[in-house]
Amino acid sequence: MAEVPEHLLKRSQERRKALGLPTGEEGGEAATPTAEATPAPDAGGGAGAGDITPPATGGGSSGDGGAGDSGNGGGDTGGVPAHLLERSKKRKAALAGGDAGAATAASGGGGTATAVAAPPTPGATGPGGHTQRLLTVVKSGSIQQTRAEAQDKVHTWPHLVVIEFASMLILLAGATIFSALVRAPLLGLADFNKTPNPSKAPWYFLGLQELLTMFHPMVAGVTIPGIGLGLLAVAPYIDKNPSVKPTDRKFAIAIFSIFIMMWAVLVIIGSFFRGPGFNFVFPWNDGIFFEL
Amino acid sequence: MANGNGNGTNGKGGGALAKVSTALDKTDEKVRGSQAWNSIFRPGSVYRRGYTDSPRNRSYVIMNNVLYHLHPVKVKRHAVKVSYTLCLGGLSFFLFILLTVTGIFLMFFYRPTAASAWNDIKTLETAVTFGSLVRNMHRWTAHLMVLTVFLHMCRVFYHGAYKAPREFNWVIGVILLTLTLLLSFTGYLLPWDQLALWAVTVGTNMMGYTPVFGSSVKFVLLGSKEIGNDTLLRWYVLHVLLFPFVIVIFMAVHFWRVRKDGGISGPL
Numbered sequence: 001m002a003e004v005p006e007h008l009l010k011r012s013q014e015r016r017k018a019l020g021l022p023t024g025e026e027g028g029e030a031a032t033p034t035a036e037a038t039p040a041p042d043a044g045g046g047a048g049a050g051d052i053t054p055p056a057t058g059g060g061s062s063g064d065g066g067a068g069d070s071g072n073g074g075g076d077t078g079g080v081p082a083h084l085l086e087r088s089k090k091r092k093a094a095l096a097g098g099d100a101g102a103a104t105a106a107s108g109g110g111g112t113a114t115a116v117a118a119p120p121t122p123g124a125t126g127p128g129g130h131t132q133r134l135l136t137v138v139k140s141g142s143i144q145q146t147r148a149e150a151q152d153k154v155h156t157w158p159h160l161v162v163i164e165f166a167s168m169l170i171l172l173a174g175a176t177i178f179s180a181l182v183r184a185p186l187l188g189l190a191d192f193n194k195t196p197n198p199s200k201a202p203w204y205f206l207g208l209q210e211l212l213t214m215f216h217p218m219v220a221g222v223t224i225p226g227i228g229l230g231l232l233a234v235a236p237y238i239d240k241n242p243s244v245k246p247t248d249r250k251f252a253i254a255i256f257s258i259f260i261m262m263w264a265v266l267v268i269i270g271s272f273f274r275g276p277g278f279n280f281v282f283p284w285n286d287g288i289f290f291e292l
Numbered sequence: 293m294a295n296g297n298g299n300g301t302n303g304k305g306g307g308a309l310a311k312v313s314t315a316l317d318k319t320d321e322k323v324r325g326s327q328a329w330n331s332i333f334r335p336g337s338v339y340r341r342g343y344t345d346s347p348r349n350r351s352y353v354i355m356n357n358v359l360y361h362l363h364p365v366k367v368k369r370h371a372v373k374v375s376y377t378l379c380l381g382g383l384s385f386f387l388f389i390l391l392t393v394t395g396i397f398l399m400f401f402y403r404p405t406a407a408s409a410w411n412d413i414k415t416l417e418t419a420v421t422f423g424s425l426v427r428n429m430h431r432w433t434a435h436l437m438v439l440t441v442f443l444h445m446c447r448v449f450y451h452g453a454y455k456a457p458r459e460f461n462w463v464i465g466v467i468l469l470t471l472t473l474l475l476s477f478t479g480y481l482l483p484w485d486q487l488a489l490w491a492v493t494v495g496t497n498m499m500g501y502t503p504v505f506g507s508s509v510k511f512v513l514l515g516s517k518e519i520g521n522d523t524l525l526r527w528y529v530l531h532v533l534l535f536p537f538v539i540v541i542f543m544a545v546h547f548w549r550v551r552k553d554g555g556i557s558g559p560l
Binding site for chain 1: 353363370426433438451459
């Protein structure tokens with residue numbers, strides 16, 4: 001249940017005593033002040049935590065009516081039970097001395113979540129000369145805790161940028177040196193009449209080509225890669241385990257590793273262990289039939 | 293140099309030397325003290341108000357630069373550990389940039405027609421300054437990019453980094469992997485040599501087995517019944533324009549989501 005700050009409770013009780021209303025301790029209608037004084041969704045209950053303002057102005061509809069409710073109307077769950085509304089109406093009628101208009105307005109506004117009071121008319125004061133009143137006490141749980149958790153952070157500049165820059169330079173240097181030393185393949189002009197033996201797909205598709213030796217092309221070339229890619233894409237929606245600790249996700253890691261290993265093995269077989277006619281060969285006996 | 297005056301006691305030869313030395317010192321002082329020197333070589337002169345190392349300036353470096361601005365001003369300490377990411381995602385992006393730059397260079401010397409494609413590449417390799425080097429780089433880094441993207445995916449999986457709230461970014465990542473493969477595969481045909489022709493024949497024959505619209509898929513891809521001039525033009529446009537365009541969009545979403553989902557995933 002919501003915690004009403006101590007000083008507010010105290011003030012509320014003092015006011016109630018001063019006005020001759022029953023306070024929470026004396027029993028009466030209100031069970032405990034803590035329990036009743038709070039919920040925001042109901043305008044009447046929310047506005048009625050503290051002072052009572054007689055519905056002096058006609059324009060003060062829901063706010064004023066709510067104030068008259070004196071904190072009895074609030075249901076714990078937000079929805080106001082019918083019998084409480086009924087009681088609240090009676091109470092208001094009694095307090096307002098027949099100002100039925102305000103009472104109906106209050107019951108009408110009971111379901112809305114507004115806790116807006118009418119702007120105080122200049123010069124108009126409440127009982128005891130008060131010009132202020134407590135609009136609402138909000139449940140502690142309904143206040144968003146925005147306090148950021150302290151995180152161990154470092155400045156992107158220079159800590160991250162320097163690493164990125166260094167890794168880029170290393171990669172660039174490596175790529176340049178490698179490219180200066182190793183020529184990219186350029187075979188003879190494309191010739192439709194000369195089918196090379198074996199004809200191989202690019203290396204990343206050699207796993208698929210390897211599957212072609214085992215399955216019908218529709219299965220090997222479309223169904224299996226389609227399902228594989230699809231499963232990969234929806235992996236986060238299948239694996240609902242929130243933990244990222246390797247010990248908690250042995251199954252997921254095992255499945256993924258098997259998937260990757262199987263793929264790697266197929267690519268390696270397709271690349272190095274397939275010779276003329278796409279027949280199985282050992283590269284150390286027959287040489288490598290592979291171009292990047 | 294600074295102690296040139298002290299050499300004066302060594303004798304006549306030393307005195308002459310000392311004179312030259314002091315003269316040099318004076319010139320040095322004059323030059324270094326000049327406004328021109330200071331405006332050019334002042335530390336941090338790329339910043340209009342100079343650069344001093346302060347948390348405020350470290351933040352400004354990131355905020356005031358359109359490229360660095362991809363990053364947040366601060367990142368989690370564990371996120372800058374090379375052993376966590378192995379730089380794979382970043383390097384994939386860098387390889388993409390490298391491939392774009394080398395690719396633009398290649399485009400100056402390449403015509404996507406069956407009659408000239410192969411000859412253009414031969415000419416590029418033999419007659420263009422750095423032509424061979426750039427072509428080699430383009431080819432090798434393309435293969436490397438397929439590898440880094442794939443390894444990046446493995447890294448992300450083993451760290452469980454695809455879990456909430458990063459599920460959707462994983463999906464984007466799978467799309468990026470597919471686009472990378474498509475980029476690589478469309479580029480494979482362009483040299484128009486035996487390797488290209490028959491590798492693509494194998495690949496497109498496989499796609500021809502797509503259920504229901506297999507033959508249509510194949511026709512759309514080839515631009516005719518057989519691989520030929522139309523295929524080359526089609527794959528050229530796909531390779532240099534369409535797929536890069538699409539992949540850049542998805543990359544933008546990918547990077548944006550990394551930040552929106554709270555930076556890279558936490559430590560294990």
